[in-house]
Amino acid sequence: MNSGGWLSLSMRLSAALAIGLVVGLIFGVPWAGVATVLAIALGLQLLHLLRVLRWLQADQTELAPEQPGPWGHLIAMIVRLYRRKQFHKQRLLRLLRELRRSTAAMPDGVVVLNPQAEILWFNRTAARLLGFRGKTDFGLRIENLVRQPEFVRYLRGSQYATPVIVRSSVGTEQHLSLQIVPYGAGQLLVLVRDVTREARLEAMRKDFVANASHELRSPLTVISGYLETLAQDTEVDPALAGPLQEMRRQAQRMTSIVQDLIELSRLESSDSDAVGQPIDVVALMAQLRQDVLARPQHPAQVLVRADSHAMLLGEDIQIHSAFSNLVENAAKYTPPNGSVQIRWWTDDRGGHFSVTDTGIGIASEHIPRLTERFYRVDAGRSRATGGSGLGLAIVKHVLQRHGAQLSIESEEGQGSKFTCDFPRERLQIPVKEAVV
Amino acid sequence: MQAADISHHTSKRFNEDLERVRSKVLAMGGFVEDQLSRSLMSLVDADSSLGREVARDDYKVNGMEVSIDEDCSRILATRSPAAGDLRMIVATIKTITDLERIGDECEKIGLIAARLATIERPADRYREVKHLGRTVQVLVHDTLDAFARLDADAALRTCRQDRVVDEEYEAIQRQCITFMMEDPRTIRRALDVMWVVRSLERIGDHAKNICEYVIYMVHGKDVRHTSLDHIERELAERAVRRS
Numbered sequence: 001m002n003s004g005g006w007l008s009l010s011m012r013l014s015a016a017l018a019i020g021l022v023v024g025l026i027f028g029v030p031w032a033g034v035a036t037v038l039a040i041a042l043g044l045q046l047l048h049l050l051r052v053l054r055w056l057q058a059d060q061t062e063l064a065p066e067q068p069g070p071w072g073h074l075i076a077m078i079v080r081l082y083r084r085k086q087f088h089k090q091r092l093l094r095l096l097r098e099l100r101r102s103t104a105a106m107p108d109g110v111v112v113l114n115p116q117a118e119i120l121w122f123n124r125t126a127a128r129l130l131g132f133r134g135k136t137d138f139g140l141r142i143e144n145l146v147r148q149p150e151f152v153r154y155l156r157g158s159q160y161a162t163p164v165i166v167r168s169s170v171g172t173e174q175h176l177s178l179q180i181v182p183y184g185a186g187q188l189l190v191l192v193r194d195v196t197r198e199a200r201l202e203a204m205r206k207d208f209v210a211n212a213s214h215e216l217r218s219p220l221t222v223i224s225g226y227l228e229t230l231a232q233d234t235e236v237d238p239a240l241a242g243p244l245q246e247m248r249r250q251a252q253r254m255t256s257i258v259q260d261l262i263e264l265s266r267l268e269s270s271d272s273d274a275v276g277q278p279i280d281v282v283a284l285m286a287q288l289r290q291d292v293l294a295r296p297q298h299p300a301q302v303l304v305r306a307d308s309h310a311m312l313l314g315e316d317i318q319i320h321s322a323f324s325n326l327v328e329n330a331a332k333y334t335p336p337n338g339s340v341q342i343r344w345w346t347d348d349r350g351g352h353f354s355v356t357d358t359g360i361g362i363a364s365e366h367i368p369r370l371t372e373r374f375y376r377v378d379a380g381r382s383r384a385t386g387g388s389g390l391g392l393a394i395v396k397h398v399l400q401r402h403g404a405q406l407s408i409e410s411e412e413g414q415g416s417k418f419t420c421d422f423p424r425e426r427l428q429i430p431v432k433e434a435v436v
Numbered sequence: 437m438q439a440a441d442i443s444h445h446t447s448k449r450f451n452e453d454l455e456r457v458r459s460k461v462l463a464m465g466g467f468v469e470d471q472l473s474r475s476l477m478s479l480v481d482a483d484s485s486l487g488r489e490v491a492r493d494d495y496k497v498n499g500m501e502v503s504i505d506e507d508c509s510r511i512l513a514t515r516s517p518a519a520g521d522l523r524m525i526v527a528t529i530k531t532i533t534d535l536e537r538i539g540d541e542c543e544k545i546g547l548i549a550a551r552l553a554t555i556e557r558p559a560d561r562y563r564e565v566k567h568l569g570r571t572v573q574v575l576v577h578d579t580l581d582a583f584a585r586l587d588a589d590a591a592l593r594t595c596r597q598d599r600v601v602d603e604e605y606e607a608i609q610r611q612c613i614t615f616m617m618e619d620p621r622t623i624r625r626a627l628d629v630m631w632v633v634r635s636l637e638r639i640g641d642h643a644k645n646i647c648e649y650v651i652y653m654v655h656g657k658d659v660r661h662t663s664l665d666h667i668e669r670e671l672a673e674r675a676v677r678r679s
Contacts, residue, residue, distance in 0.1 A: 136585060136587070137585065140584060141459055144462045147462055147465055147466025147580060148469075148470060149463070152463050
């Protein structure tokens with residue numbers, strides 16, 4: 001058809017030109033004949049062009065005019081293009097509608113925000129969970145309606161990796177998990193999930209641990225008291241001295257486990273950040289050294305190195321318990337001829353407290369799991385040393401509440417290094433040092 | 437009248453300033469809501485440390501009030517807003533005062549809760565107070581929603597809810613008096629509970645005030661010290677005239 005259109009047109013044109021030339025020759029004005037034919041041909045083409053333009057302007061593709069030659073071809077191509085576009089548009093629309101319908105039916109709430117955090121769209125579940133209302137809430141900033149301080153802080157920050165859990169503000173005991181997912185050009189997707197059940201279970205677990213350890217404490221005190229008396233009683237059969245000693249040791253271990261559990265559940269129960277009282281880390285380190293040296297078995301060398309006099313802002317009891325857990329661990333797993341070094345220094349990133357030992361070290365596969373409760377690298381040995389298995393879990397929780405992180409480097413047989421990295425906001429630099 | 441109305445401005449910066457102030461007011465509102473719910477939680481769960489924490493955090497509410505107040509003064513001085521914008525600034529200045537007072541009441545509840553946590557809880561674990569607290573929480577929440585959406589109808593509806601709070605307050609008051617007459621040993625506790633419900637009732641009043649500012653902001657009509665029915669009739673007439 002393509003070549004056909006052109007062929008017939010050019011053939012017709014050349015025939016018309018030949019006739020024009022012959023007629024012109026007959027009258028003695030050959031060029032006038034050719035010019036007349038060309039003028040007629042041009043007029044015809046312009047007429048066709050005009051028709052096509054009219055048709056396009058009318059925007060009615062169905063009523064395509066019948067045109068001969070290349071013009072008909074052109075019209076057919078336009079019609080085809082238009083139909084194809086229509087078809088794609090329909091398909092996209094259908095797809096979009098399907099997508100909207102499926103997101104609307106999702107069990108999780110979905111809210112779409114523009115870069116200014118204004119609400120563009122939300123599904124039914126989100127409306128139900130967050131109390132949004134139909135069309136009136138489009139264009140409002142999400143933080144104006146979801147006003148929980150935790151969420152506002154989460155939205156303004158940029159740490160969207162983990163969701164934030166907020167309590168529903170309307171009296172009910174509902175807990176919502178909100179996660180922001182950035183996508184496209186600064187757009188944000190907010191996923192909302194009702195986590196009331198999970199939150200309740202978690203609360204029950206915490207309550208149980210707290211209550212159980214409290215309840216266990218008083219009978220344990222009684223048992224330890226009687227064992228103490230029995231051990232000092234001279235009338236007791238000497239053959240029982242060994243078992244009695246063992247019972248006392250085990251009772252002591254149990255007491256320390258219960259105490260650690262209580263401390264852990266106390267740390268867990270308050271999720272707010274620790275308040276900041278200035279703590280003199282240098283003095284604390286000296287005290288920790290004294291404590292280690294007071295142990296019946298301790299490493300030969302306990303070095304303290306204070307490279308900074310900066311104060312740490314935190315809760316002193318908690319920080320003390322975290323640091324002493326680290327130091328005691330190091331002392332426990334270091335042979336008498338080894339050494340333990342405690343160091344405190346500051347740099348641009350913040351303050352760092354590290355405990356380095358030349359002890360038995362930890363195999364790398366255990367390191368990621370060390371801070372789990374009751375995780376033991378070598379069950380037999382750590383029980384012999386009398387640990388509760390909760391020390392590092394406590395350290396982790398204390399550091400979390402202070403916005404700090406624990407990093408562990410270790411090589412089996414060579415020793416380990418535990419470092420606590422505190423952010424700058426947690427430091428109080430003495431005036432002297434700041435000037436220098 | 438929707439949020440879009442105040443976001444039509446020749447100066448984009450002005451718009452942003454107004455929006456920022458609004459968001460700050462609502463952030464302050466959100467914090468006050470949180471304070472309220474935590475103070476009630478400390479009372480019901482007898483959690484004295486939480487109660488003290490609420491009291492300690494009140495300074496943050498005061499700080500927010502001062503900061504928003506400064507922003508409003510700056511906008512008044514540099515932009516000299518007119519009509520709806522002026523009303524919004526005026527309403528904002530008043531709203532934050534009431535929000536700050538709500539914060540103060542929460543502080544009081546927190547302190548009393550910390551004290552009550554040291555003595556034995558009544559058998560019903562403050563069920564009535566809890567119920568009143570929930571009503572007040574919903575009231576404050578709806579008020580702030582009406583402020584965010586500039587929804588005068590919702591504000592009017594919320595105003596009416598305040599009556600429920602007043603009724604519940606009366607009921608608890610009578611109940612406390614009965615308790616005190618029955619057993620003088622409960623007087624100490626009953627008096628503290630009275631302070632708590634009194635604070636809750638005051639919070640309801642402050643929320644009602646904020647609702648009135650919302651109506652003022654949207655319709656430009658001062659509705660303080662007038663009966664609710666009167667306001668409703670007048671607003672309905674306006675709507676008819678406008679259409």
